[in-house]
Amino acid sequence: MRGEWVNDPVVQRFREYLKIPSVHPDIDYGDCVVFLKQQANEIGLPVTVYELVPGKPIVVITWTGLQPKDSSILLNSHMDVVPVYEEYWSHPPFEAVITDDGFLYGRGTQDMKGVGMMHLETIRRLKTAGVRLKRTIHMCFVPDEETGGTDGMRKFSESEVFKKLNVGFCLDESMPSSTDALIAFNGERTSRQIKITCKGVPGHGSLLESNTAGEKLHYIVNKFMTLRAEEKKKLDNGAALGEVTTINLTQTEGGVQINVLPENLSVSFDIRIAPEYDHDAFEKMITRWCKEAGDDVIFEYIVKNPEVKNTKIDGTVPFWNVIKTTVEKMGIVINCATCPGATDARYVRRQGVPAIGLSLMTNTLPLLHAHDERIHVQVYKRGIDIMEKIVLAVANV
Amino acid sequence: MAAKYEDNAAVANFVEYLKIPSVQPNINYDACVTFLQRQAKEIGLSVKIYEVVPRKPIVVLTWPGKEPSLPTVLLNSHMDVVPVFENSWTYPPFSGHIDKDGKIFARGSQDMKCVGIQYLEAIRILKQSGVQLKRTLHVSFVPDEEIGGLDGMKKFVLTNDFKALNIGFALDEGMANPTEEFIIFNGERSIWQLHVNCTGPPGHGSLLIPNTAGEKLRYIIDKFMDFREEQNKILHGDSKLTIGDVTTVNLTQVYGGVQSNVIPEKLTAVFDIRLAVTVNHVQFENRVKRWCEEAGDGVTFEFEQKNPFVECTKTDASNPYWVAFKKATDEMGLKLDIRIFPGGTDSRYIRRVGIPAIGFSPMNNTPVLLHDHDEFLRADIYLKGIDIYVKLLAAVANV
Numbered sequence: 146m147r148g149e150w151v152n153d154p155v156v157q158r159f160r161e162y163l164k165i166p167s168v169h170p171d172i173d174y175g176d177c178v179v180f181l182k183q184q185a186n187e188i189g190l191p192v193t194v195y196e197l198v199p200g201k202p203i204v205v206i207t208w209t210g211l212q213p214k215d216s217s218i219l220l221n222s223h224m225d226v227v228p229v230y231e232e233y234w235s236h237p238p239f240e241a242v243i244t245d246d247g248f249l250y251g252r253g254t255q256d257m258k259g260v261g262m263m264h265l266e267t268i269r270r271l272k273t274a275g276v277r278l279k280r281t282i283h284m285c286f287v288p289d290e291e292t293g294g295t296d297g298m299r300k301f302s303e304s305e306v307f308k309k310l311n312v313g314f315c316l317d318e319s320m321p322s323s324t325d326a327l328i329a330f331n332g333e334r335t336s337r338q339i340k341i342t343c344k345g346v347p348g349h350g351s352l353l354e355s356n357t358a359g360e361k362l363h364y365i366v367n368k369f370m371t372l373r374a375e376e377k378k379k380l381d382n383g384a385a386l387g388e389v390t391t392i393n394l395t396q397t398e399g400g401v402q403i404n405v406l407p408e409n410l411s412v413s414f415d416i417r418i419a420p421e422y423d424h425d426a427f428e429k430m431i432t433r434w435c436k437e438a439g440d441d442v443i444f445e446y447i448v449k450n451p452e453v454k455n456t457k458i459d460g461t462v463p464f465w466n467v468i469k470t471t472v473e474k475m476g477i478v479i480n481c482a483t484c485p486g487a488t489d490a491r492y493v494r495r496q497g498v499p500a501i502g503l504s505l506m507t508n509t510l511p512l513l514h515a516h517d518e519r520i521h522v523q524v525y526k527r528g529i530d531i532m533e534k535i536v537l538a539v540a541n542v
Numbered sequence: 543m544a545a546k547y548e549d550n551a552a553v554a555n556f557v558e559y560l561k562i563p564s565v566q567p568n569i570n571y572d573a574c575v576t577f578l579q580r581q582a583k584e585i586g587l588s589v590k591i592y593e594v595v596p597r598k599p600i601v602v603l604t605w606p607g608k609e610p611s612l613p614t615v616l617l618n619s620h621m622d623v624v625p626v627f628e629n630s631w632t633y634p635p636f637s638g639h640i641d642k643d644g645k646i647f648a649r650g651s652q653d654m655k656c657v658g659i660q661y662l663e664a665i666r667i668l669k670q671s672g673v674q675l676k677r678t679l680h681v682s683f684v685p686d687e688e689i690g691g692l693d694g695m696k697k698f699v700l701t702n703d704f705k706a707l708n709i710g711f712a713l714d715e716g717m718a719n720p721t722e723e724f725i726i727f728n729g730e731r732s733i734w735q736l737h738v739n740c741t742g743p744p745g746h747g748s749l750l751i752p753n754t755a756g757e758k759l760r761y762i763i764d765k766f767m768d769f770r771e772e773q774n775k776i777l778h779g780d781s782k783l784t785i786g787d788v789t790t791v792n793l794t795q796v797y798g799g800v801q802s803n804v805i806p807e808k809l810t811a812v813f814d815i816r817l818a819v820t821v822n823h824v825q826f827e828n829r830v831k832r833w834c835e836e837a838g839d840g841v842t843f844e845f846e847q848k849n850p851f852v853e854c855t856k857t858d859a860s861n862p863y864w865v866a867f868k869k870a871t872d873e874m875g876l877k878l879d880i881r882i883f884p885g886g887t888d889s890r891y892i893r894r895v896g897i898p899a900i901g902f903s904p905m906n907n908t909p910v911l912l913h914d915h916d917e918f919l920r921a922d923i924y925l926k927g928i929d930i931y932v933k934l935l936a937a938v939a940n941v
């Protein structure tokens with residue numbers, strides 16, 4: 146069996162992509178671009194490389210549809226992968242080793258070169274079979290998703306070039322599922338990182354002044370951590386992580402000397418607001434807490450992502466409807482939820498484009514960002530089968 | 543008015559001392575030592591310089607008593623002063639400028655170069671009047687009180703040189719008081735400064751993992767700050783109490799965390815605590831231990847400073863020096879207000895080795911400006927203080 150997999154050109158192409166160490170930090174995307182251009186050539190599709198930021202190429206391979214004026218389908222994946230601690234790996238993370246039992250090891254197998262290759266293999270198969278789709282397909286390979294996508298999908302999605310692609314629907318990543326049901330993501334929580342600075346009267350540490358920074362910090366920490374405890378209760382009672390608002394106290398700083406009342410004490414919180422929350426009300430609540438804490442308690446955003454509405458899965462987005470019916474026809478269950486983390490899909494949704502995260506990997510232990518990230522060759526190949534049906538469906542809506 | 547004090551030798555001496563910028567940090571005490579050596583010579587006192595730590599001189603001027611084998615009286619003051627923000631001063635802080643109301647402006651005018659010179663001026667008067675006291679007086683001038691006295695009085699009290707001084711009673715600094723009463727300090731709270739380290743598993747900021755450093759820090763801050771509020775209520779619930787009578791807690795520093803989206807492995811809160819003299823130290827430490835345990839695994843505390851329990855100096859008939867002190871002030875018609883010192887002074891080191899010590903700076907009707915901008919002392923208050931010491935020293939040294 147192993148020999149068969151190793152010699153399988155479908156697996157070979159995947160392995161070739163995995164062997165490119167496009168790993169953070171300071172990635173040279175040159176080899177990725179060369180590889181993707183070669184893929185496009187082999188399939189017979191035009192490729193355009195956009196460099197909105199020098200050294201941060203965005204590779205777009207386009208297959209024009211029968212009705213090119215219709216909005217297009219974007220199949221998005223990122224080329225970058227997160228760092229590795231090689232000593233913890235059973236097989237080198239950039240050698241794409243296949244074990245006797247069929248596991249393909251490599252950083253990016255799950256997150257998300259595997260998904261990008263499923264896109265490419267699907268299109269290769271359809272085109273080779275002489276199929277023509279109604280809508281145009283753009284396969285997009287972007288840099289720097291793992292560091293926030295600022296110089297990648299964020300800039301690209303806001304560009305004129307992106308508008309010209311006339312995207313009507315986008316597929317991006319989700320995560321592997323350890324059961325035989327698929328996981329889809331239709332939205333993300335809103336990431337907000339804030340720093341609250343409590344100013345107070347300076348003075349000697351031996352007194353009991355009122356209006357001290359310490360008292361204000363006490364109030365603020367209590368408010369946030371009480372809310373955290375409430376949300377944690379929801380999680381402990383079975384709510385999905387994507388449906389609860391998470392709060393974490395991540396940093397504290399302030400004070401000059403152990404016996405001196407500080408003028409400033411500050412505390413930072415990482416907040417992920419669940420889609421169900423009224424974001425404006427949430428901000429007002431923080432403002433109110435700061436007021437209640439006392440004079441001169443101010444908060445600033447370190448990160449303030451705008452609220453992005455989830456892609457609707459209530460039947461009003463036809464692309465989702467056909468995905469669901471297609472996989473269900475194959476006898477596969479698909480569960481759609483809010484992504485607990487953040488992906489490039491949020492930038493696409495921000496432009497008003499419906500986007501679904503879909504990494505077609507069932508019965509797979511999720512190892513995104515972990516050691517020994519791997520995928521079984523059969524899971525990968527079945528993913529291509531499912532992707533083929535999905536692309537046929539969404540591109541013919 | 544200023545002209546009135548121009549020719550006053552006691553004021554001139556005070557101003558000269560104030561002009562020496564013996565200001566923290568990194569003080570060169572040479573000018574102080576030279577000045578004090580000259581004072582000793584002029585008054586006719588012997589002088590000895592102890593350098594327990596190099597460049598940290600302890601200057602002791604001695605006036606032998608009639609019965610030199612009796613325990614002596616120590617008159618202590620510190621030579622150093624706290625830093626200044628010169629821009630916030632009306633007159634330069636090391637000018638000793640005397641304004642038309644007779645206010646002498648300088649860093650150290652209240653804390654506490656005044657007291658050091660007043661001791662000397664009182665002795666000068668006593669000596670000039672031909673008096674000899676029963677007990678020996680040692681007038682000590684120590685370094686670095688303002689930074690905790692670690693290289694000054696704290697070390698000095700443990701030396702054989704100090705033991706050889708055979709001290710039975712000490713006077714040290716008190717504090718100004720805006721009303722007519724003079725404040726007397728007979729004890730200090732114990733300073734406990736500690737870092738509480740809250741550790742927990744690291745992780746991504748988008749998760750809600752249990753047992754995080756942040757949750758523990760919250761618990762710790764809660765406990766300490768709630769206790770602070772209790773003490774604050776006690777203080778404000780009884781008009782007779784002053785700050786020295788309650789235990790104070792202040793959150794003075796916080797640190798920890800690596801990135802705003804990463805759950806940190808460690809967060810630390812730093813508290814400055816002053817234990818009231820009535821607090822049982824063992825019980826209080828157990829309470830802190832319990833809070834840490836309740837906060838969760840991996841919550842520990844470490845002391846940056848932990849003062850031991852020190853008995854207050856008795857202000858009753860059991861302390862003959864106090865009886866003499868009280869009698870002298872009663873005779874002068876001075877109103878006294880006995881308190882526990884809110885901060886820390888070198889007196890604690892003296893009391894720690896079993897010597898009764900009273901903190902007293904003769905500055906009534908004076909706003910409290912120690913460590914503040916525009917620190918000043920009115921010349922008339924200063925001169926009145928010398929007269930007070932003339933009586934006081936005679937009283938306590940004749941016990």
Ligand SMILES: [Zn+2]
Pocket residue numbers: 223256257290318
């Ligand atoms: Zn990813």
Ligand SMILES: [Zn+2]
Pocket residue numbers: 620653654687715
């Ligand atoms: Zn002082």
